[in-house]
Amino acid sequence: MRIDEIIATSGGEPVFSFEFFPPKTDEGERNLRETLEDLRAFDPDFVSVTYGAGGSTRNRTVELTHWIKRDLGIEAMAHLSCVGSTREDLQEILAGMERAGIENVLALRGDPPRGETEWRPHPGGLSYSTELASLIGENYPFSVGAACFPEVHPQAPNLASDLHFLKQKVDAGASFLITQLFFDNELYFRFVEEARAIGIDVPIIPGVMPITDVGQIKTITGMCGATIPDRLMAALDWRSTDPEAVLQLGVAYATLQCAELLARGAPGIHFYTLNRSPATRAILSALRLLQPWVRREVVRTA
Numbered sequence: 001m002r003i004d005e006i007i008a009t010s011g012g013e014p015v016f017s018f019e020f021f022p023p024k025t026d027e028g029e030r031n032l033r034e035t036l037e038d039l040r041a042f043d044p045d046f047v048s049v050t051y052g053a054g055g056s057t058r059n060r061t062v063e064l065t066h067w068i069k070r071d072l073g074i075e076a077m078a079h080l081s082c083v084g085s086t087r088e089d090l091q092e093i094l095a096g097m098e099r100a101g102i103e104n105v106l107a108l109r110g111d112p113p114r115g116e117t118e119w120r121p122h123p124g125g126l127s128y129s130t131e132l133a134s135l136i137g138e139n140y141p142f143s144v145g146a147a148c149f150p151e152v153h154p155q156a157p158n159l160a161s162d163l164h165f166l167k168q169k170v171d172a173g174a175s176f177l178i179t180q181l182f183f184d185n186e187l188y189f190r191f192v193e194e195a196r197a198i199g200i201d202v203p204i205i206p207g208v209m210p211i212t213d214v215g216q217i218k219t220i221t222g223m224c225g226a227t228i229p230d231r232l233m234a235a236l237d238w239r240s241t242d243p244e245a246v247l248q249l250g251v252a253y254a255t256l257q258c259a260e261l262l263a264r265g266a267p268g269i270h271f272y273t274l275n276r277s278p279a280t281r282a283i284l285s286a287l288r289l290l291q292p293w294v295r296r297e298v299v300r301t302a
């Protein structure tokens with residue numbers, strides 16, 4: 001089923017999704033497939049599979065997405081970036097996705113290769129995700145999603161410029177957006193408000209990453225430009241020699257973060273799992289028990 005339809009027909013229930021990346025080895029892929037099989041019991045609305053910056057894992061994106069949808073019966077979305085591909089290469093990949101019965105694609109530009117800071121499109125390729133969204137919208141039957149950045153994309157000069165191009169991306173056919181990870185919900189709510197003010201009216205699903213390891217989250221936020229609030233950073237540093245305590249804090253923090261997002265109107269949560277789902281499963285289980293989105297209705301009618 002198309003994700004835009006899943007959201008439109010959810011009847012106010014939040015849409016929960018899990019993101020995974022294709023492992024580099026066969027053993028890693030076997031482990032991931034077991035994780036995904038177990039995930040069925042948690043009934044996610046969809047699972048998404050990232051697209052590597054290059055190399056062998058790229059083919060695995062389509063294979064894994066196809067397998068999740070066909071064999072597990074979970075709706076799935078393949079990510080696709082413009083990095084290292086000509087327009088024709090992208091058309092070939094998209095045709096393969098269509099043959100595989102995939103219905104959802106996250107259209108991305110991708111990042112410059114490691115060591116380079118400036119984005120240069122591949123010769124004969126596409127410059128921005130908007131062009132990929134147009135290419136898909138004009139030629140393929142997919143539901144197209146795209147990325148957005150509550151803390152402003154690291155290469156954008158400011159929020160106004162980033163939102164201007166985000167609007168173009170939506171006009172080109174992106175029918176839902178997934179945010180970069182963030183840890184301060186006010187960033188998300190402000191971003192949504194600014195986006196609505198310039199006419200971006202598609203669902204904006206917050207992307208949440210439960211912190212499970214201090215070193216790892218510092219590396220990831222350093223790369224993607226997300227900030228960790230000082231008080232959270234201090235609490236993590238204080239526990240940095242106790243991995244279990246970090247994990248417990250990470251799960252507790254993300255659960256409260258998601259509860260507030262849903263209580264204040266977010267259409268769902270996209271979990272960045274880093275291929276390890278126990279933390280996400282615990283958070284999702286607590287959310288389903290607590291149902292903060294139902295309390296939202298009570299507040300509204302009170």
Ligand code: FAD
Nearest residue numbers: 050051079108109110128129147153155156162165178180
């Ligand atoms: P774009 O929308 O093209 O924007 C990039 C920059 O260009 C922004 O600063 C924007 O303001 C600016 N811009 C846009 N259009 C124009 C224009 N016409 N003229 C001038 N400037 C313009 N990366 C991967 O490699 N694989 C993945 O699977 C992957 N999955 C992701 C999933 C999510 C939910 C998110 C949030 C990110 C993901 N990324 C992935 C990372 C993403 O590719 C990078 O963050 C990348 O730097 C930006 O991608 P984009 O699609 O938002 O780019």
